[in-house]
Structure formats: C-alpha cells, structure tokens
Amino acid sequence: MPRSNLTAADVVQAAVALADDVGFDAVSLSAVARALDVRAPSLYSHVRDLAALRDGISESALRDLGERISLATAGLSGAAALRGLADAHRSFAAASPGRWQSLQRRVGASVAGSDAARTVVALNRAVLRGYALPEEEHVHAIRLVGSVINGFINLESVGSFDHSGPEPDRSWARALEALDSLLRSWPAAADENTER
Structure with missing residues (x-):
C-alpha cells in the first residue's frame, strides 16, 4: 500500500540505505520511489530534485563521519589523534560505502555550509592543534591530510592493493x-614575494 505520510527525512533515509546497498551512483529518484513504494513524482513535494537528494545523502554522511571522528579523537593529540581521525574515515568508508562515495564529489552549497560540514572541519583543525603549525598553514595541512586519507581509501575500495603484499593495514600504518x-x-612557509 502506498505511503501517505512520507516526510523529507524518510526520502533521504531511503536514499542513504540505497546508496550503501547498491552504490551512490545508482541512487535515482525512481529507485528511491520504488524503495518507498510510491510514484516518483510524489517525491518532488519532499526533495527539489536528484541533486538535492544526493546532497541529503552527503549531509547524512558528514553527520555520521563527524560523530566517528569525535569519538575516535576525544582526549588525544598528535599522532594518536591523527590516527583516530584517519581510522574514523576508513571505518566509515567500509561501513557506509555509498555515503562515503557521496563525499567524493563537489557537494551543494547547503551541504558545504551545514553544521555537519563545519563540525568535520573543526575536528580536523583540532587534530592539527596537536602540531606546531602556524594558523596560516592549516589549510595546506588539511588538504594534505585529506588527500592521503581519501586517496588511500579510494585505492583500497577499488581493489588496487589486492594483488600484492603486504596487507593494506601495514601500508596504512606506514602512511600515517x-x-x-x-x-x-x-x-x-615560502615568502610569496620571493621569485623562484
């Protein structure tokens, strides 16, 4: 029987489940409608379009990731906090592959400016406070940390480490x-006025 009490949260939650089950790229309005046993046009009263639906998945991902990072880094600093941050990302990617995929793209402005995104940024900055980095270098360090973590997880997720030893956990530890x-x-920091 079709649902008459559907909410925007229900629609996003169905999209989240679908993303983790069959992959982020497979999420469509028609697929979510089928999962909810409704007609696709009825979803438009809850989500603007596919981009908004996918942004809902990304915001859900950021909320969960932020919680994981917070728990993994609480009371830690330096190398231990860095390991907690990185392990939170890796465990999230393993547990919620579709939502992790949703963060590997340009998100909409509403997601980038969300409380969930601000929380993840603040947690990254908190980890960097365990190092003697000037404030103006934080953006470069955050980009580097993100590149290492996301690059490794992406390569691992597509099976790039499956055909040679040692096991990825050892390389993960060495990378961190x-x-x-x-x-x-x-x-x-290099003097930007200095000619190279």
Missing part, C-alpha cells in the same frame, strides 16, 4: 607514520 612525521616537521 609518514604523515605524522611530515606534520611535526612542516616546512616554513
């Missing part, structure tokens, strides 16, 4: 050790 070492010895 190297990242910690780099953050502890961060190079001085």
Whole structure:
C-alpha cells in the first residue's frame, strides 16, 4: 500500500540505505520511489530534485563521519589523534560505502555550509592543534591530510592493493607514520614575494 505520510527525512533515509546497498551512483529518484513504494513524482513535494537528494545523502554522511571522528579523537593529540581521525574515515568508508562515495564529489552549497560540514572541519583543525603549525598553514595541512586519507581509501575500495603484499593495514600504518612525521616537521612557509 502506498505511503501517505512520507516526510523529507524518510526520502533521504531511503536514499542513504540505497546508496550503501547498491552504490551512490545508482541512487535515482525512481529507485528511491520504488524503495518507498510510491510514484516518483510524489517525491518532488519532499526533495527539489536528484541533486538535492544526493546532497541529503552527503549531509547524512558528514553527520555520521563527524560523530566517528569525535569519538575516535576525544582526549588525544598528535599522532594518536591523527590516527583516530584517519581510522574514523576508513571505518566509515567500509561501513557506509555509498555515503562515503557521496563525499567524493563537489557537494551543494547547503551541504558545504551545514553544521555537519563545519563540525568535520573543526575536528580536523583540532587534530592539527596537536602540531606546531602556524594558523596560516592549516589549510595546506588539511588538504594534505585529506588527500592521503581519501586517496588511500579510494585505492583500497577499488581493489588496487589486492594483488600484492603486504596487507593494506601495514601500508596504512606506514602512511600515517609518514604523515605524522611530515606534520611535526612542516616546512616554513615560502615568502610569496620571493621569485623562484
């Protein structure tokens, strides 16, 4: 029997479940409508379009990821906090592959400006406070940390490490050790007025 009491939250939750079950790219309005046993046009009273639906998945992902990072880094600093941050990302990607995929794209302005996004940024900055980095270098460090974490997880998720040893966990640990070492010895900022 078709649902008459559908809410926007129900629609996003169905999209989240679908993303983690069959992949983020497979999420469509028609697929979500089928999962909810409604007609696709009825979803438009709850979500503007597919982009808005996918942004809902991304915001859900950021909320969950923020909770995981917070728990994994509470009371820690330096290398331990960095490991907690990275492990939170990796465990989230393993548990919620569709939602993790939803964060590997340009999100809409509403997601980028959401409380969930601000929380994740604040948690990243909190981890960096365990290192002697000048404030003006934080954006570069955050980009580097994100590149290492997301790059490794992406390669692992597509099976790039399946055909050679050692196991990925050992490479993960080494990558985080190297990242910690780099953050502890961060190079001085170059003078932007100096000619190269």
